[in-house]
Amino acid sequence: MAHEIDGIKFEQRHGKARVRVGRVWKSENGRHSFTEWNVSISLLSDCLPAYFQGDNSNIVATDTMKNTVYAKAKECSEQLSMEDFAIGLGKHFTSFYKQVATAIIKIVEKPWERIYIDGQPHKHGFKLGSEKHTAEVIVKKSGDLMVTSGIEGLALLKTTKSGFEGFIRDEYTVLPETRERMLATEVTGFWRYSYESLPGLPAKPLYFSDRYLDVKKVLVDTFFGPPKEGVYSPSVQRTLYEMAEAVLGRFPDISSIQLKMPNIHFLPVNLSNKDNVIIKFDDDVFLPTDEPHGTIEASLSRMRSKI
Numbered sequence: 001m002a003h004e005i006d007g008i009k010f011e012q013r014h015g016k017a018r019v020r021v022g023r024v025w026k027s028e029n030g031r032h033s034f035t036e037w038n039v040s041i042s043l044l045s046d047c048l049p050a051y052f053q054g055d056n057s058n059i060v061a062t063d064t065m066k067n068t069v070y071a072k073a074k075e076c077s078e079q080l081s082m083e084d085f086a087i088g089l090g091k092h093f094t095s096f097y098k099q100v101a102t103a104i105i106k107i108v109e110k111p112w113e114r115i116y117i118d119g120q121p122h123k124h125g126f127k128l129g130s131e132k133h134t135a136e137v138i139v140k141k142s143g144d145l146m147v148t149s150g151i152e153g154l155a156l157l158k159t160t161k162s163g164f165e166g167f168i169r170d171e172y173t174v175l176p177e178t179r180e181r182m183l184a185t186e187v188t189g190f191w192r193y194s195y196e197s198l199p200g201l202p203a204k205p206l207y208f209s210d211r212y213l214d215v216k217k218v219l220v221d222t223f224f225g226p227p228k229e230g231v232y233s234p235s236v237q238r239t240l241y242e243m244a245e246a247v248l249g250r251f252p253d254i255s256s257i258q259l260k261m262p263n264i265h266f267l268p269v270n271l272s273n274k275d276n277v278i279i280k281f282d283d284d285v286f287l288p289t290d291e292p293h294g295t296i297e298a299s300l301s302r303m304r305s306k307i
């Protein structure tokens with residue numbers, strides 16, 4: 001919401017960032033489910049007198065927003081996806097307060113996973129995994145909404161079936177062409193769902209949680225290819241495209257996807273002194289690096305159907 005005052009454009013929002021909440025659900029048979037969320041709320045609301053005159057009468061206190069997270073977590077008697085939790089919060093803020101036009105809710109889930117002991121799922125034990133599920137939901141007073149889910153820190157590596165050839169060579173180029181290299185990345189991705197209003201949303205409480213796992217599987221399967229033979233990657237760019245395309249091809253309710261895939265380099269180790277070659281690289285000994293790294297990113301969006 002932009003306002004113009006004395007030739008100055010003014011925009012504002014306020015919220016509470018990094019509200020941490022843990023929630024346990026206990027079922028009759030003694031099986032517990034657990035989730036830990038880090039919730040950030042941002043409200044677009046009509047509270048201009050707070051800025052212009054110091055009048056707080058239209059302000060939803062950020063402390064109240066924080067308390068609302070815990071109150072709504074308590075109210076959720078059944079386990080639900082973090083997207084649905086975010087939608088519920090957004091619905092609350094936009095319908096309860098006449099001042100609030102839009103709520104933007106972001107959640108990052110801590111990757112607690114059920115522990116397996118001797119191959120058996122533990123009823124109440126969890127361990128921390130690696131990659132994180134993220135969500136951003138925008139809810140408007142009208143009931144219009146936008147749901148974007150994501151993944152952060154999905155570290156993938158393969159030791160062969162990767163190469164890089166045919167790129168521009170000029171006076172500064174030293175990189176040799178290769179059809180045999182390591183490929184390592186840490187995928188960050190966001191995908192937007194096509195649901196645009198509250199009534200059209202899937203009813204299943206864990207729909208978006210299941211979708212997250214499905215999307216992750218498609219990304220991983222496409223990166224690696226079949227377990228025995230794998231799949232050749234001619235570049236990070238091509239592999240990224242194949243991964244994004246597979247997600248759009250597989251899930252009709254995902255309308256766009258953005259992927260960032262740094263190319264994390266493993267450098268060949270060659271060592272020699274003036275008399276001897278100590279190590280001659282044979283695709284075996286590497287120097288792992290963090291930086292610098294390549295940055296490859298792209299987004300694919302379905303075009304609106306031409307009617």
Ligand SMILES: O=c1[nH]c(=O)c2[nH]c(=O)[nH]c2[nH]1
Pocket residue numbers: 164175234235236237263294
């Ligand atoms: O897959 C790659 N894409 C690049 O754009 C690039 N550039 C580079 O030096 N190595 C690589 N590898």
